[in-house]
Amino acid sequence: MIFRQLFEPLSSTYTYLLGCEVTGQALLIDPVIVSLERDLAEISRLGLTLAWSLDTHIHADHITAALELKNKVGSRIAAPAFDRLPCADLAIEDGVAFTLGSLTLQPIHTPGHTAGHFAYHGADRLFSGDALLIDGCGRTDFQNGDADALYASVTGKLFTLPGDTLVYPAHDYQERRVSSIAQEIQRNPRLGQQCSREQFRATMANLNLPYPTFIDYAVPANLQCGVCPVHLPENVQKYCGQMTESTQG
Amino acid sequence: MIFRQLFEPLSSTYTYLLGCEVTGQALLIDPVIVSLERDLAEISRLGLTLAWSLDTHIHADHITAALELKNKVGSRIAAPAFDRLPCADLAIEDGVAFTLGSLTLQPIHTPGHTAGHFAYHGADRLFSGDALLIDGCGRTDFQNGDADALYASVTGKLFTLPGDTLVYPAHDYQERRVSSIAQEIQRNPRLGQQCSREQFRATMANLNLPYPTFIDYAVPANLQCGVCPVHLPENVQKYCGQMTESTQG
Numbered sequence: 001m002i003f004r005q006l007f008e009p010l011s012s013t014y015t016y017l018l019g020c021e022v023t024g025q026a027l028l029i030d031p032v033i034v035s036l037e038r039d040l041a042e043i044s045r046l047g048l049t050l051a052w053s054l055d056t057h058i059h060a061d062h063i064t065a066a067l068e069l070k071n072k073v074g075s076r077i078a079a080p081a082f083d084r085l086p087c088a089d090l091a092i093e094d095g096v097a098f099t100l101g102s103l104t105l106q107p108i109h110t111p112g113h114t115a116g117h118f119a120y121h122g123a124d125r126l127f128s129g130d131a132l133l134i135d136g137c138g139r140t141d142f143q144n145g146d147a148d149a150l151y152a153s154v155t156g157k158l159f160t161l162p163g164d165t166l167v168y169p170a171h172d173y174q175e176r177r178v179s180s181i182a183q184e185i186q187r188n189p190r191l192g193q194q195c196s197r198e199q200f201r202a203t204m205a206n207l208n209l210p211y212p213t214f215i216d217y218a219v220p221a222n223l224q225c226g227v228c229p230v231h232l233p234e235n236v237q238k239y240c241g242q243m244t245e246s247t248q249g
Numbered sequence: 250m251i252f253r254q255l256f257e258p259l260s261s262t263y264t265y266l267l268g269c270e271v272t273g274q275a276l277l278i279d280p281v282i283v284s285l286e287r288d289l290a291e292i293s294r295l296g297l298t299l300a301w302s303l304d305t306h307i308h309a310d311h312i313t314a315a316l317e318l319k320n321k322v323g324s325r326i327a328a329p330a331f332d333r334l335p336c337a338d339l340a341i342e343d344g345v346a347f348t349l350g351s352l353t354l355q356p357i358h359t360p361g362h363t364a365g366h367f368a369y370h371g372a373d374r375l376f377s378g379d380a381l382l383i384d385g386c387g388r389t390d391f392q393n394g395d396a397d398a399l400y401a402s403v404t405g406k407l408f409t410l411p412g413d414t415l416v417y418p419a420h421d422y423q424e425r426r427v428s429s430i431a432q433e434i435q436r437n438p439r440l441g442q443q444c445s446r447e448q449f450r451a452t453m454a455n456l457n458l459p460y461p462t463f464i465d466y467a468v469p470a471n472l473q474c475g476v477c478p479v480h481l482p483e484n485v486q487k488y489c490g491q492m493t494e495s496t497q498g
Contacts, residue, residue: 003373003413004413124252164253164254175435176428177428178427179427180254180426180427182254182426183425186424187423187424
């Protein structure tokens with residue numbers, strides 16, 4: 001498998017490029033609209049063709065590049081069935097494998113950060129989205145977030161994978177890049193083996209995080225697979241960058 | 250490739266079990282004498298046969314299981330040529346690939362922690378020994394250790410590998426298990442991109458670490474590929490456990 005972990009610094013998002021050596025097809029997990037050209041250049045450099053984009057959930061901190069990629073290079077859009085996006089070409093369902101040439105990803109419904117959140121497990125790698133971060137997890141106070149559901153998703157589903165499974169999260173804010181299931185079970189301070197459901201519920205209820213800067217623009221944009229609003233306040237215009245007319249709503 | 254990361258808690262050592270699915274042969278990197286039975290049980294459970302043990306260097310904090318494994322199951326011993334161990338069946342040299350069925354490891358001479366230290370690079374994984382640890386590195390004040398040499402080994406050799414190469418260290422004292430070359434370049438506080446050779450030299454000269462508890466027993470034992478001293482002070486007997494007569498000197 002061809003593999004690249006790509007970092008988008010505005011929202012500290014990791015986009016994953018997976019390529020099949022047999023068919024030359026590529027897939028992007030959680031592509032970000034402002035990094036679209038960089039991602040396409042990397043795909044081209046590797047001699048691959050982008051076949052699919054695949055999001056883990058409706059993001060609140062950045063706009064997906066899914067629709068813009070489709071418009072530019074004809075890639076198709078896969079997204080969780082739960083969110084019923086009319087713009088998606090394929091609705092991802094729990095346990096129904098997603099295949100691309102010799103690559104297979106197993107979608108795992110992992111609600112809690114958002115109700116429709118999916119993680120994707122392929123070979124020895126887990127793309128954990130915002131459900132499981134290195135030494136942490138995504139917040140649970142928006143988009144039908146639910147601490148009990150997230151605890152069940154991570155401890156009851158992700159932590160049953162083999163310990164050596166590599167954990168590739170959707171974000172890290174300290175430039176860490178990879179972990180493993182064994183590491184997270186051992187030392188995740190929120191969800192590790194020493195943490196009860198009650199402790200987790202209390203932790204998440206007392207994070208006192210600020211209201212997300214971009215959520216009111218990102219969520220409606222991502223419900224359309226990535227359509228940048230025409231009028232954006234100056235302080236968040238950087239999250240859209242230079243978009244084509246076709247992806248401006 | 251079959252892969253297991255195994256932890257030995259006395260010396261916080263990671264042993265790596267690599268297996269070839271085609272031939273059913275296994276290799277252990279840095280096996281520890283007190284974990285020998287656990288490692289053999291795992292190899293058996295996987296339906297594999299141990300063909301080789303392979304050390305990254307002459308360890309000062311634990312005794313290698315290489316000789317005891319050879320005596321018990323007939324596995325052969327590979328060790329860096331630099332150390333000229335008469336007990337080794339194969340002398341590892343820089344750039345001369347080590348193969349086991351479909352697996353290939355490229356040995357990289359990485360002096361600095363010890364003069365004869367090797368890292369092993371295979372597929373997308375680097376077994377970095379004590380040369381490069383997660384957010385750190387091995388000490389350089391014994392066994393012909395040399396801070397300048399270690400800086401050159403890590404920044405001049407290991408940091409030239411692809412950024413997505415997984416870094417599997419020989420130790421971690423905080424239960425972290427895996428990193429990547431990109432992560433270490435970005436944030437290793439001793440050797441990362443922000444650290445000059447002069448800063449590294451000063452850091453290593455001022456660590457003020459205690460004299461290693463077990464070094465006076467471990468180094469002579471490991472120069473014989475793992476022969477436990479017959480008489481050990483009570484406080485370090487745990488590092489040998491129950492050994493057979495054949496590996497007691």
